[in-house]
Amino acid sequence: MAARKTPKSQSQPAPEAPTGERLQKIIASAGIASRRKAEELILAGRVQINGKIVTELGTRANPAEDHVRVDGKLLQGPERLRYFMLNKPKGYVTTSSDPQGRHTVMEFFHGRGRGGERVYPVGRLDYASEGLLLMTNDGELANQLTRASSQVEKVYLVKISGRPPEESLEQIRSGIMIDKGRPGEGRVMTAPVGLKLVRNAENPWFELTLIEGRNREIRKMFEEVGHHVEKIRRVGYGPLVLDVEPGQVRELSADELEQLRYAAQRNKRSAPKSPARTAVQSHAAALLKARPPRRPAAKSTARRPKK
Numbered sequence: 001m002a003a004r005k006t007p008k009s010q011s012q013p014a015p016e017a018p019t020g021e022r023l024q025k026i027i028a029s030a031g032i033a034s035r036r037k038a039e040e041l042i043l044a045g046r047v048q049i050n051g052k053i054v055t056e057l058g059t060r061a062n063p064a065e066d067h068v069r070v071d072g073k074l075l076q077g078p079e080r081l082r083y084f085m086l087n088k089p090k091g092y093v094t095t096s097s098d099p100q101g102r103h104t105v106m107e108f109f110h111g112r113g114r115g116g117e118r119v120y121p122v123g124r125l126d127y128a129s130e131g132l133l134l135m136t137n138d139g140e141l142a143n144q145l146t147r148a149s150s151q152v153e154k155v156y157l158v159k160i161s162g163r164p165p166e167e168s169l170e171q172i173r174s175g176i177m178i179d180k181g182r183p184g185e186g187r188v189m190t191a192p193v194g195l196k197l198v199r200n201a202e203n204p205w206f207e208l209t210l211i212e213g214r215n216r217e218i219r220k221m222f223e224e225v226g227h228h229v230e231k232i233r234r235v236g237y238g239p240l241v242l243d244v245e246p247g248q249v250r251e252l253s254a255d256e257l258e259q260l261r262y263a264a265q266r267n268k269r270s271a272p273k274s275p276a277r278t279a280v281q282s283h284a285a286a287l288l289k290a291r292p293p294r295r296p297a298a299k300s301t302a303r304r305p306k307k
Helices: 023-029 035-043 105-109 139-146 166-174 217-224 254-265 277-289
Strands: 047-049 068-070 083-088 130-136 154-160 177-179 187-189 194-199 205-210 229-237 249-251
Touching: 023 035, 023 047, 023 068, 023 139, 035 139, 083 105, 083 254, 105 130, 130 139, 139 254, 154 217, 166 194, 166 217, 177 217, 205 217, 217 229
Parallel strands: 130 229
Antiparallel strands: 047 068, 083 130, 083 249, 154 205, 154 229, 177 187, 194 205
16 A cells, blocks of 8 residues: 655655854864864863854854853954965974964964964875965865865975985886874775876985875875985965975965965866976976075174284
8 A cells, every 4th residue: 555645735744954164174274273173172171162162073052142262262253365485394293382482373474464364284295395385274175175075186306315226116106005194003005196207316206106105205205115205395376386495485476376276166177287297397397306495604803803
């Protein structure tokens, strides 16, 4: 016997769609922290909505009506979104603070008249690496760019000790097993990479293109084939091409920002080739020849002998 259909008049009402914005997005938009860091703040019980502590990541609020506090401080609404390119020098960590007391990339944004907005690094370059680092207070864009599924191209110039045979280079190109994190945490296969020689020498330079960003991935890949990485310099990030001196900062143009948003949202398999790819290739040789800026010589305090 066929089941009777429930009359429309007696059907259950559809559940109301959740209103407001996700709490972590509100915090990121206010420039307090990146979206990922905001989630940690929520889970740690450091966020309140209208006086009540919230620890659920799916919680929503209306920034125009609700009082949202982080560590007791009331959020004042979204900051102006800012986007900067920094040429990170070697010897700086890409964190807001460092328990070991090392220099951080935040030092390049202190007292420079950037408008007062607090920006954060997108992704990481390790302590010994240098080059292009994106800094922003746009937590939504930062989250999209660092998500593995975005597959945004990152281009590096890499100097290694010794000359690896072509078989070793092919291993790296097609994917190679490396340690996940610290020794003992398991192994993982890297995604295929673009790899080509750009300077043939006893210690050669290679151009390497990644679509993922595992911890110390480049160093681990070459170590697996028996070669130590001496230098790493990131020269491209999606549509961005490194064009400032070490330690220098510039704000992104509206066109660069538009292309960066597209790169963060596109499907890599069906997307057209990055318009900056050719520019990165043409810059590689020039960047390798460029010498780091000389530090000004200290003035001598010795007096010249009188004639």
